[in-house]
Amino acid sequence: MKQILIASVEDKPGVLNRVSSLFRRRNFNIESLAVGHSEVPGVSRMTIVTDEVEQLRRAIVRSNVEKLVNVIEVDDVTDLPCVVRETALIKVTADTTKRREVMDFAEMYRARIVDVANETLIVEITGESSKIDALIEVLTPIGISEIMRTGKIAMRRGAVAPRTNGATA
């Protein structure tokens, strides 16, 4: 199982660089990294997925990220109940004869068609990464010309919130 970290960081220039530089410098591998604003002004939240599997190594990765001055706190949610999602945009090469097939697959996977052009369709899908992988697999024979994935974002289930959330502090 991949390691999933949720990091609350100060929303300042260069913080993403500090985090990614740390992973490179310490020879940790980032599988994916997604970042955006949080519910607290001035705080951004990152979901970082690493390929570390061993507990001691995971603890070292976590403490290294947390040691960065601009990182407020880090939660290792790998083994905790949480919702993990990823979004992908998949551009499929499909003329009018193949459109129906693409739309059928999209419906089966609860994906949406968000753009239609003469020769292409863009399919948007949100879900667990394995579901996205499966849709890509069935669309590949039709012809995929471009894929854009966000990387995973994660949130713990239930009434637990990061310390940075003033409401529950």
Next chain:
Amino acid sequence: MGKKLRGADIVWESLVEEGVEVVFGYPGGAILPAYDALNNYREKIHHVLVRHEQGATHMADGYARASGKVGCAMATSGPGATNMVTGLATAMLDSSPIVCITGQVPSGAIGGDAFQEVDVTGVTIPVTKHNYLVTDVNEIASTIREAFYVARTGRPGPVLVDITKDALNAVIEDFEYPTYTISLPGYKPPAPVTNEQVVAALELINKAKKPVILAGHGVLISGAMNEVLELSRKGNIPVTTTLLGIGGVPASHPLNMGMMGMHGEACANHAIQEADLLIACGMRFDDRVTGNVSTYSPNSKKIHIEIDPTEINKNIKVDIALNTDLMVALRQINPGVTFNDRSEWLHRIRDWQEDANQRDILQMKTPTLMAAQAIRAIWEGTAGNALVVSDVGQHQMLECQYYQHESPYTLLTSGGLGTMGFSVPAAIGASFHKQDREIWVIVGDGCVQMTIMEFATAVQENANIKICIINNGYLGMVRQWQQLFYDARYAETPISSPDYVKLADAYGMPGYRVSKLEDAIPTMRKAQEHKGPVVIEFVVEQHDMVYPMVPAGADLHAMIRRPHRQFAEMEM
């Protein structure tokens, strides 16, 4: 009501408020406003003009290590700042608190490859504890204040503050230095350890038959010398130190085995390997002290007291981790430590020590002046009371073996990074910390030529440092590796030197040459009489090696030892 001040003046105002007495630096384009403002602060801060910005960082570092205060260096943008990278990395690896202030091109020009523009905060992320880019005059004081706080707290380290020229030139109408308590959301001092952890540690300590205390740099940084000594005395537990832990425990303490690791004392390495308990105090199991980690101290339980959580289980897996300040932890632990006879264990260590004594080069009749003898003479000539600043290589390891340090903060050396050229500038920096100790530099002929331009700084400041160049005509440690591991195929290790006596004269300081042991002390006496920098070149035997030696990656007990009667044949 505050004062009307320029950003450049605010820089110095902030340094004064942070207690800075001396700044080591070099002017240039982007930092020019700050140098202009320096003229308003001459009475409060002394500025030392270095000859290369690397020297400024080592001076700030040396000052910090000698004084326990934060050292401060200043440089201009671009090449001025990039010249600081080696010094920042040196301070980073050795947890030395320094703040470097660099000028940056005006904020509007950033990103446009302006003259002398380099992304300094980007370049220095990996070699600083933290860094800042300041583009707003209103943030200069708060940022410098925060930089000093981050540098000196927790595990100390270097912090860089890059300030744009427009921020230095801008004016604040109503300036007051901030006084609020600094609270950074992502920077937390460690909490004391829990009682359960203390009980668990005590159980291991009190029942151990063959324990060893590993005393690292953290002992000195935390100021936990008395606590470590108390742990050792109370439990009758032998101690060994890391390179940077030297001085944390008096060399004459009967339970002090000396330094551990690659060129450590054989008894210390054997004791670590046979121990049933290691109590690691403020050290990080660097590869130079562990050798092969998979065979390192295989039968011991391990307690790791360490302020930096990222060091725990990094190199060596430990059984109990106490993630807090060493002094705090030991004050929690020591009351529960019981005395234990352990005579069998201590006898075993004494046997190893006796064997080592017989192999000691000082017991041998040698054909010429040996580096080890020169260093022992420096110890005698300074009555063991000097602040020694050593460089990197054979002379550094011999210093650890032959200069007996009784007091903390009396050995400054580049440990983690192994920065050749550290010693002369670091000693100049240390000389600005008011103290009674003489400052003696022990430096090789390779190292001294790396930062030799700082001789001029030493003379200009009349820094009272005595520079002992141990000249064997080689990059000795590299030559030793070539001899042992590359079939003596010497590649680029023989190195020529200038005439150091003439060079000293050219720089305007006394210079002496010693090639016989009996001349060492009398020459030192002449150097001691001169208040100011002096060079003494010791011309030593060229091919001797540092023993014992654990080859890189070998088992810690697999030491190459000096033969018992190495020089017997030469006597015939």
